[in-house]
Amino acid sequence: MTATPLHPPSSMPPAHRRSLVAAIASMGFVNLTMGITFPLTAIILARQGVSPAMIGLNTAAQALPVFFVTPLVPRAIARLGPANLMIVAILTAALALLLMALYPNLHAWFPLRFLLGVGGTILWGSSEAWINALAPDERRGRIVGIYGAAAATGFALGPATLAVMGTDVTPLFFASAMLVLAAFLTATADRKTNLFAGEATGSAMWRLLLIAPAALLVNFFFAASEEALVTFFPLYSMKLGMGEDAAVSLLTISAIGAIFVQPLVGMIADKVNAYAFMTLLVILSIAGYAALPFFLPGFIATAIAVFVVVGFANGLFTLGMVVVGQTFSGRELAGASAFTTAMWGTGALCGAPFSGWLMQLWDPHGLVLAVCLIYLIYLPFPLVAWLRGSARRPLKKT
Structure with missing residues (x-):
């Protein structure tokens, strides 16, 4: 297996820098929406009288796609490019959250949370590959640390958002809007250059x-x-x-x-x-x-x-x-x-x-x-x- 540096170790092209900023910032917003969704969905379902066991199953529906979608991610990145794939995944998750806000009930949320999990699985896999590919070797740790901090910040702000906005379906509309903003941020990246294109299997x-x-x-x-x-x-x-x-x-x-x-x-x-x-x-x-x-x-x-x-x-x-x-x-x-x-x-x-x-x-x-x-x-x-x-x-x- 060969592995060559993707850019000179002492410099980072402006397009790479712009892509890094877009990827890290957009994933901060993605994690904000997840920080809202996990506690809020449990609260709403409990308020409707749904049992804790069923709430747990509903949450698991969001995690299940990881087993089905993960094997497809590398080929999708090579075909579409990480930026374009992330935009598709972000908009998929935004649609799922919008429909969850419009249809707040257990039965509707099972397929919608599965769809949300599909978007999330693609996002985490593609964003980490993209950020790692863009990062120069000598600054990789610093960049990955910033990415981790941005993700943790977004997730931590989720419960704070609920404290401000309440625990009805309004935060789900807000989360969907934040994902649309994340898609716009990702669109500002360099989408013409696909660092994974043309790779052998x-x-x-x-x-x-x-x-x-x-x-x-x-x-x-x-x-x-x-x-x-x-x-x-x-x-x-x-x-x-x-x-x-x-x-x-x-x-x-x-x-x-x-x-x-x-x-x-x-x-x-x-x-x-x-x-x-x-x-x-x-x-x-x-x-x-x-x-x-x-x-x-x-x-x-x-x-x-x-x-x-x-x-x-x-x-x-x-x-x-x-x-x-x-x-x-x-x-x-x-x-x-x-x-x-x-x-x-x-x-x-x-x-x-x-x-x-x-x-x-x-x-x-x-x-x-x-x-x-x-x-x-x-x-x-x-x-x-x-x-x-x-x-x-x-x-x-x-």
């Missing part, structure tokens, strides 16, 4: 997995832990004596940690061995989550701990994307980015049930045990890659 995804398992699997473990924490951490905090409002606000504080830490992680990743750094962050995440019970129920101490620990954990997403960009290019980069998107969706589906089961076995500390076990299972992947890799950082295959 890429390697099968399992072959890509053999090349960089630590980078391609990190999203599964990170998403599993994040989904577990988002679902159960407020409940866990309340069981240890924290008030409800304070417990819920810890999620916002954790999101702020992700916003601030990811760019810092990216800048460090440009200077060190990314696998070594990834190993360190996994160890710090395990230690940090294991220590959380000792900070609770004190709000200030827990808030500081959550800010730092969740920031470290989100740095793993940044590092995974950096290593994918360092290791692959062209069609393989598109395939690897699509694979990491699939791993995210799979991890998100597994995290909450696994942690809920352990909480039943060991109430309430099963949550902390679940998250620590998730990262312990992942730890050998970056550790082995570091020990087998270069002294500085992973290099592209030549």
